[in-house]
Amino acid sequence: MKIVEPKYEILTDISEGGIKELQQIERVARVCYKSEDKITPDGESAKKLVGFLVKQGHEAMLEHSQLSVLFTCDRGVANELVRHRIASFAQESTRYCNYSKEKFEGSITVVEPFYIDKEQNRLFYRKWVESCELAEKTYFLMLMNGYRPEQARCVLPLCLKTEIVVTANYREWRNIFKLRTPVAAHPQMRELMCPLLKELQSKIPVVFDDIYTYWPKDEQTGKESVEE
Numbered sequence: 013m014k015i016v017e018p019k020y021e022i023l024t025d026i027s028e029g030g031i032k033e034l035q036q037i038e039r040v041a042r043v044c045y046k047s048e049d050k051i052t053p054d055g056e057s058a059k060k061l062v063g064f065l066v067k068q069g070h071e072a073m074l075e076h077s078q079l080s081v082l083f084t085c086d087r088g089v090a091n092e093l094v095r096h097r098i099a100s101f102a103q104e105s106t107r108y109c110n111y112s113k114e115k116f117e118g119s120i121t122v123v124e125p126f127y128i129d130k131e132q133n134r135l136f137y138r139k140w141v142e143s144c145e146l147a148e149k150t151y152f153l154m155l156m157n158g159y160r161p162e163q164a165r166c167v168l169p170l171c172l173k174t175e176i177v178v179t180a181n182y183r184e185w186r187n188i189f190k191l192r193t194p195v196a197a198h199p200q201m202r203e204l205m206c207p208l209l210k211e212l213q214s215k216i217p218v219v220f221d222d223i224y225t226y227w228p229k230d231e232q233t234g235k236e237s238v239e240e
């Protein structure tokens with residue numbers, strides 16, 4: 013059995029300073045007011061206009077964009093991600109993947125819950141590992157006895173690793189971040205979404221700047237923090 017940490021990868025190329033992405037939105041938005049003459053090639057006019065649109069709540073213009081992110085997370089987190097209806101998804105399948113095959117090195121992969129501290133909570137960490145190992149053993153036993161992967165999967169845990177690509181426009185990503193970064197969201201959802209938000213804020217100006225979170229000041233995790 014393999015134990016991994018969750019992670020994300022931004023699949024969409026983002027231009028230097030995020031300027032091309034903003035200019036695309038600017039080009040579209042300026043059609044409304046026929047203000048194309050105000051476009052400056054350095055991207056400054058785009059930053060200003062997109063900043064204005066976000067501030068005023070005219071988010072329809074942000075829909076003229078696309079961003080794909082590949083998440084490696086557990087099945088519980090993935091089940092929450094797929095509730096976002098304006099996004100598109102592609103997900104690793106427990107029906108079509110047979111984890112006993114060589115491609116998977118004959119083992120299942122689970123995502124480590126960061127809140128069970130390996131050192132300070134050894135007992136529960138060991139119990140978590142043992143229960144995953146039992147699930148894996150039963151899964152392989154079922155496969156060996158003629159059950160198909162789509163049937164044997166019934167014993168696999170929610171912490172089973174999955175990969176899921178989420179593609180959405182910036183407006184929907186803003187909605188996702190607003191729902192998935194606050195303290196009320198699931199800690200393992202925040203573990204991915206807070207650093208992703210932070211990275212996007214550093215790569216694409218203006219679009220996500222007004223969304224902030226206090227992570228991990230709520231003591232859910234000891235990792236990096238994001239502030240207002």
Ligand SMILES: NC(=O)C1=CN([C@@H]2O[C@H](COP(=O)(O)OP(=O)(O)OC[C@H]3O[C@@H](n4cnc5c(N)ncnc54)[C@H](OP(=O)(O)O)[C@@H]3O)[C@@H](O)[C@H]2O)C=CC1
Pocket residue numbers: 095096097098099184187191
């Ligand atoms: N239980 C919990 O604690 C939490 C649950 N969730 C779940 O995650 C899911 C995703 O969140 P959600 O904000 O809905 O995001 P979505 O990404 O699915 O939708 C974004 C927005 O698009 C609009 N929209 C989407 N589909 C429709 C439709 N069929 N008809 C009309 N308008 C639509 C709504 O806008 P508008 O609001 O302007 O109408 C909605 O807020 C929800 O189902 C929610 O229950 C999310 C966070 C926490």
Ligand SMILES: Nc1nc(=O)c2c([nH]1)NC[C@@H]1CN(c3ccc(C(=O)N[C@@H](CCC(=O)O)C(=O)O)cc3)CN21
Pocket residue numbers: 041042043044045046047050061064070071072073
């Ligand atoms: N309810 C609502 N009201 C709006 O005004 C509005 C929406 N929704 N949805 C999105 C559109 C797009 N909008 C805008 C607003 C300004 C410019 C714009 O080009 N502004 C120029 C100045 C224009 C001029 O030459 O006077 C700028 O450089 O800021 C473009 C699109 C406003 N929009």
Ligand SMILES: O=c1ccn([C@H]2C[C@H](O)[C@@H](COP(=O)(O)O)O2)c(=O)[nH]1
Pocket residue numbers: 088091092093095197198
């Ligand atoms: O924070 C949440 C809580 C629930 N959901 C959605 C995801 C599922 O469709 C159901 C139940 O999910 P649980 O994670 O088992 O609570 O409700 C969500 O999207 N976000």
